[in-house]
Amino acid sequence: MKTQTVNGAELAYVDAGAGRPVVLVHGFPLDHSMWNAQIEALSEDYRVIAPDLRGFGRSGVSDGTVTMQQFADDLAGLLSALQVDEPVVLCGLSMGGYVAWQFWRQHGRRLRGLILCDTRAVSDTPEAAAARREMVQRVLREGPAPLVAQMMPRLFAPSTAQDQPELVESLRRVMLKTDPRGIAAAARGMAERPEMVSQLNQIECPALVIVGELDAISTAEEMRAIARAIPHARLVEIAGCGHMSPLERPTEVSAAMREFLGGLA
Numbered sequence: 332m333k334t335q336t337v338n339g340a341e342l343a344y345v346d347a348g349a350g351r352p353v354v355l356v357h358g359f360p361l362d363h364s365m366w367n368a369q370i371e372a373l374s375e376d377y378r379v380i381a382p383d384l385r386g387f388g389r390s391g392v393s394d395g396t397v398t399m400q401q402f403a404d405d406l407a408g409l410l411s412a413l414q415v416d417e418p419v420v421l422c423g424l425s426m427g428g429y430v431a432w433q434f435w436r437q438h439g440r441r442l443r444g445l446i447l448c449d450t451r452a453v454s455d456t457p458e459a460a461a462a463r464r465e466m467v468q469r470v471l472r473e474g475p476a477p478l479v480a481q482m483m484p485r486l487f488a489p490s491t492a493q494d495q496p497e498l499v500e501s502l503r504r505v506m507l508k509t510d511p512r513g514i515a516a517a518a519r520g521m522a523e524r525p526e527m528v529s530q531l532n533q534i535e536c537p538a539l540v541i542v543g544e545l546d547a548i549s550t551a552e553e554m555r556a557i558a559r560a561i562p563h564a565r566l567v568e569i570a571g572c573g574h575m576s577p578l579e580r581p582t583e584v585s586a587a588m589r590e591f592l593g594g595l596a
């Protein structure tokens with residue numbers, strides 16, 4: 332991986348292939364490696380940039396709160412540092428999608444299109460935000476294990492968990508290695524993220540919405556509503572798949588992404 336200092340944080344990132352730029356933004360509390368299959372599939376025809384967000388993977392950690400806007404500003408700063416001046420397709424999963432909304436708000440001129448994977452447009456309810464902050468305290472005291480135990484059963488479809496235990500284990504390892512301060516900062520940022528439902532109808536760029544049929548975190552019903560609200564969105568539902576669609580169904584997700592990318596002007 333390469334590194335680049337952006338907005339005071341050292342960001343690690345993969346930069347593979349050549350062509351029109353595609354940026355892949357991971358979920359919480361993960362790193363760029365969740366996109367390995369897509370990096371391989373897309374870098375045949377595109378320049379694929381897949382960062383570890385600050386506080387995750389090999390990137391530097393910030394204390395306090397890292398807002399979704401800060402992550403979006405980091406991505407814009409990384410693109411500037413890499414001299415990527417042409418518009419990009421930004422693809423985010425779950426928390427990566429929360430970052431993608433803020434990138435659209437603040438850096439919309441840099442967007443050719445959006446890919447929203449298994450994500451949400453609502454903000455946290457007060458109860459959900461309070462639960463996140465409680466979990467932050469536990470993670471800072473005990474490390475990532477309690478968060479991992481809470482999240483793991485909701486990440487994959489039951490059949491994936493049963494048939495691909497090695498996939499589940501490798502994701503667990505990534506989560507357990509994450510710096511508790513990085514987890515805390517991003518969780519605080521998610522707890523205060525703005526709602527985006529009311530702005531979806533203003534998104535003018537083409538969008539691809541991908542959801543696993545059995546996603547327990549960002550449900551298919553919720554994502555269908557997101558796709559209906561964005562004027563130029565196409566929805567792809569992946570049958571029998573959970574929240575981690577790019578990992579659970581790499582071939583289908585990469586094919587949907589390639590089809591979307593190939594159709595862009």
Ligand code: MLT
Nearest residue numbers: 358359424425426427548
């Ligand atoms: C994720 O997968 O990024 C998280 O589940 C998002 C969240 O906790 O809201």
